[in-house]
Amino acid sequence: DIVMTQSPDSLAVSLGERATINCKSSQSVLSRSNNKNYLGWYQQKPGQPPKLLIYWASTRESGVPDRFSGSGSGTDFTLTISSLQAEDVAVYYCLQYYSTHFTFGQGTKLEIK
Amino acid sequence: DVQLVESGGGLVQPGGSLRLSCAASGFTFSTYWMSWVRQAPGKGLEWVANIKYDGSERYYVDSVKGRFTISRDNAKNSLYLQMNSLRGEDTAVYYCARLPGGTVTYPFSWGQGTLVTVSS
Numbered sequence: 001d002i003v004m005t006q007s008p009d010s011l012a013v014s015l016g017e018r019a020t021i022n023c024k025s026s027q028s029v030l031s032r033s034n035n036k037n038y039l040g041w042y043q044q045k046p047g048q049p050p051k052l053l054i055y056w057a058s059t060r061e062s063g064v065p066d067r068f069s070g071s072g073s074g075t076d077f078t079l080t081i082s083s084l085q086a087e088d089v090a091v092y093y094c095l096q097y098y099s100t101h102f103t104f105g106q107g108t109k110l111e112i113k
Numbered sequence: 114d115v116q117l118v119e120s121g122g123g124l125v126q127p128g129g130s131l132r133l134s135c136a137a138s139g140f141t142f143s144t145y146w147m148s149w150v151r152q153a154p155g156k157g158l159e160w161v162a163n164i165k166y167d168g169s170e171r172y173y174v175d176s177v178k179g180r181f182t183i184s185r186d187n188a189k190n191s192l193y194l195q196m197n198s199l200r201g202e203d204t205a206v207y208y209c210a211r212l213p214g215g216t217v218t219y220p221f222s223w224g225q226g227t228l229v230t231v232s233s
Contacts, residue, residue, distance in 0.1 A: 001175070038218070040219040042158070044158070049208050049223035049224065049225060049226060050150075050158060050208075050220075050223060051223075052219060052220070052221045055218070055219045055221070061221065091157075093157065093158055095158075095160075095219065095220075097217070097218050097219050100163065100172045100217060101160070101172055101173075101174065101175075102148070102160035102163070103160065104157060104158045104159065104160065105157075106157050107157040107158070
């Protein structure tokens with residue numbers, strides 16, 4: 001199975017500052033047939049189900065603020081929050097769906113400094 | 114409104130069985146792949162299983178293979194997870210989720226989850 005490793009495990013950022021979360025896959029999740037990276041990002045707040053933020057590594061889901069962006073290709077990916085807002089406090093997960101056996105990263109807890 | 118509503122969770126003894134259900138509404142259930150994803154208390158997300166829109170393909174995480182069965186009844190707009198030989202490590206909130214179109218890609222719509230507790 002593809003192993004997804006996020007870094008850091010936790011992160012404290014000041015309001016208005018940039019937050020960056022990394023995700024590395026144990027093998028490439030880039031499809032040669034359609035040149036798409038099978039990588040998504042989710043936000044989860046306490047007591048709530050996960051919320052899809054980004055899919056195909058860089059496509060923002062409808063309704064997601066544009067301060068959220070995804071980048072990367074192959075095995076290395078990044079979720080960036082350009083200007084942290086109080087409501088962004090949450091745990092963030094990457095997910096690979098390249099394999100029929102999906103795997104999530106272990107999660108990154110984002111807090112306010 | 115699109116809705117996914119899980120039910121069937123509860124307390125079960127180790128070695129026991131439980132059947133989870135996910136009632137879908139607001140979309141054409143029979144055209145979507147579906148997933149079960151779980152989250153142990155205080156832990157991260159773990160994908161459990163996927164099923165194709167017509168039930169002809171099913172995939173499982175290794176830790177549940179042979180014990181859990183994902184199924185669906187498109188006439189009833191319902192997804193199921195039959196869980197047998199339950200273990201303590203199966204204790205989790207179980208979410209059903211919808212995958213877009215007719216593809217096995219990213220889960221984009223989630224239920225609120227149902228809690229399964231395996232304990233004596």
